[in-house]
Amino acid sequence: MSTHHVKVNVNGAVKEADVEARLLLVHLIREDLNLTGTHIGCDTTSCGACTVLLNGRAVKSCTVFAVQADGGEVMTVEGLTSNGKLHPIQEGFHEMHGLQCGFCTPGMMLSAVALLKQNPKPTEEEIRWGISGNLCRCTGYVNIVKAVQYAAEKMSG
Amino acid sequence: MIPAAFDYAVPKTLNEAVALLGQNPEAKVLAGGHSLIPAMKFRLASPALLVDLNRLNGLAYIREDGGWLKIGAMTREADLDGSDLIRKKYPLLADTAKTIADPLVRNMATVGGNLAHADPANDHPATMLAYGAQVVATGPKGERVIPIGEFFAGTFETSLAHDEILTEIRLPAHKAGAGGAYVKVERKVGDFATAAVAAQVTLDASGKCASAGLGLTNVGPTAIRAAQAEAALKGQPLDDANIKKAAQLAAAAAEPADDLRGPAEYKRGLIKTLTVRALRKAVERAKA
Ligand SMILES: Cc1cc2nc3c(=O)[nH]c(=O)nc-3n(C[C@H](O)[C@H](O)[C@H](O)COP(=O)(O)OP(=O)(O)OC[C@H]3O[C@@H](n4cnc5c(N)ncnc54)[C@H](O)[C@@H]3O)c2cc1C
Ligand code: FES
Ligand code: FES
Numbered sequence: 001m002s003t004h005h006v007k008v009n010v011n012g013a014v015k016e017a018d019v020e021a022r023l024l025l026v027h028l029i030r031e032d033l034n035l036t037g038t039h040i041g042c043d044t045t046s047c048g049a050c051t052v053l054l055n056g057r058a059v060k061s062c063t064v065f066a067v068q069a070d071g072g073e074v075m076t077v078e079g080l081t082s083n084g085k086l087h088p089i090q091e092g093f094h095e096m097h098g099l100q101c102g103f104c105t106p107g108m109m110l111s112a113v114a115l116l117k118q119n120p121k122p123t124e125e126e127i128r129w130g131i132s133g134n135l136c137r138c139t140g141y142v143n144i145v146k147a148v149q150y151a152a153e154k155m156s157g
Numbered sequence: 158m159i160p161a162a163f164d165y166a167v168p169k170t171l172n173e174a175v176a177l178l179g180q181n182p183e184a185k186v187l188a189g190g191h192s193l194i195p196a197m198k199f200r201l202a203s204p205a206l207l208v209d210l211n212r213l214n215g216l217a218y219i220r221e222d223g224g225w226l227k228i229g230a231m232t233r234e235a236d237l238d239g240s241d242l243i244r245k246k247y248p249l250l251a252d253t254a255k256t257i258a259d260p261l262v263r264n265m266a267t268v269g270g271n272l273a274h275a276d277p278a279n280d281h282p283a284t285m286l287a288y289g290a291q292v293v294a295t296g297p298k299g300e301r302v303i304p305i306g307e308f309f310a311g312t313f314e315t316s317l318a319h320d321e322i323l324t325e326i327r328l329p330a331h332k333a334g335a336g337g338a339y340v341k342v343e344r345k346v347g348d349f350a351t352a353a354v355a356a357q358v359t360l361d362a363s364g365k366c367a368s369a370g371l372g373l374t375n376v377g378p379t380a381i382r383a384a385q386a387e388a389a390l391k392g393q394p395l396d397d398a399n400i401k402k403a404a405q406l407a408a409a410a411a412e413p414a415d416d417l418r419g420p421a422e423y424k425r426g427l428i429k430t431l432t433v434r435a436l437r438k439a440v441e442r443a444k445a
Contacts, residue, residue: 042282045191045262046347048259058261059261061267063195064190068211101416132346133258133260
């Protein structure tokens with residue numbers, strides 16, 4: 001069993017920790033760094049509640065080891081606001097009623113942010129495709145799609 | 158769920174990675190981790206050492222070279238999916254990458270891992286059979302080339318030695334008159350196939366079938382090459398009657414089992430229908 005000293009840039013600040021090789025990235029984020037906005041839903045790589053950006057790409061943090069992020073950059077939902085101002089995607093979820101219980105929301109927002117970076121003006125179908133790794137059990141996807149459209153407009157306008 | 162404890166190594170070179178595997182009979186390679194880590198969390202796999210390939214340079218590329226399309230084993234599905242070259246000239250491969258899992262998984266999952274895992278439910282094996290691909294294995298004595306038909310030894314088993322790493326996948330480069338398609342039935346987006354068919358055809362100058370490749374997903378212990386169906390098409394016009402005859406033969410080659418995705422006979426029926434659809438689309442694209 002090996003332990004490793006890792007340095008990860010999380011939401012713009014470098015964090016260090018000694019981790020067992022088997023520690024999952026989601027546990028580093030939630031338990032070592034106390035950033036509990038990243039959720040664990042299924043724990044079996046199916047639901048996307050644990051989605052974070054790892055080096056700019058949206059990934060399921062329940063299926064990546066923390067050591068794999070060593071030297072890299074992670075963005076969690078806590079990193080979306082800047083200077084107390086909501087990110088357009090957060091605004092979109094708020095304005096368009098994109099959530100009910102909110103469990104899936106952090107993951108949805110990070111998938112949406114990754115999508116909009118790649119494709120700033122997605123069609124509805126592209127949005128649905130882009131969030132297809134994130135499951136929502138209560139809102140339904142209609143308002144979530146609207147939230148992403150809101151953010152797309154705001155960010156390109 | 159927490160995997161059993163293991164050691165973790167980041168080799169700096171491919172040789173070092175091969176040596177680490179050679180020294181540790183219980184070691185496993187970590188590629189995208191999206192089959193291996195779930196299996197470790199369920200404790201279906203408990204490797205003593207993970208050899209992480211993610212920091213090795215030069216294993217992720219897509220390029221045409223010397224009559225082949227060469228794909229580095231660590232190429233992510235998302236990069237295949239986003240490649241203009243693949244979209245324009247290798248539609249069967251483009252179809253396949255698009256249908257694998259969901260965008261989050263595709264950001265991590267690798268093409269090499271998809272083949273090396275040898276899960277009959279994975280989508281690339283049938284596609285590579287249809288293309289007549291080769292894989293390159295790198296071991297202590299250097300590289301060897303394995304025809305894809307000799308690669309899958311059984312469910313989750315390949316002909317790779319323990320200390321060999323799959324480093325490259327080679328597909329015959331696109332030529333005029335070639336076209337392909339992958340048609341998959343899944344219960345919902347991101348699911349493994351209930352059944353799927355990969356078809357690749359090349360038309361000769363008269364429009365007849367110069368060669369055909371057919372691979373079947375998730376209807377047997379490994380992906381299946383429908384060789385009799387391929388042979389029946391060769392030299393023939395790709396009309397409806399011949400396509401239907403090939404579909405019969407492909408369905409006969411399937412060895413499906415009853416499971417949560419449906420009874421065996423339903424899956425056999427699916428293979429027949431999907432073979433017709435895949436061949437029609439392949440022909441359409443070959444003519445375009
Ligand atoms: C929710 C979900 C849905 C999925 N849906 C699909 C789907 O629809 N279709 C599909 O095809 N797949 C699907 N997958 C599987 C996914 O594509 C896997 O990522 C893939 O099967 C394995 O690739 P990997 O790079 O993640 O390999 P890993 O998980 O890292 O490795 C898998 C196995 O192969 C070995 N290995 C990996 N790379 C090499 C190499 N270069 N040389 C030698 N050995 C190697 C490893 O040691 C391990 O034993 C899904 C996965 C998930 C989590
Ligand atoms: S908790 Fe990671 S995908 Fe569900
Ligand atoms: S808002 Fe409840 S799961 Fe999506």
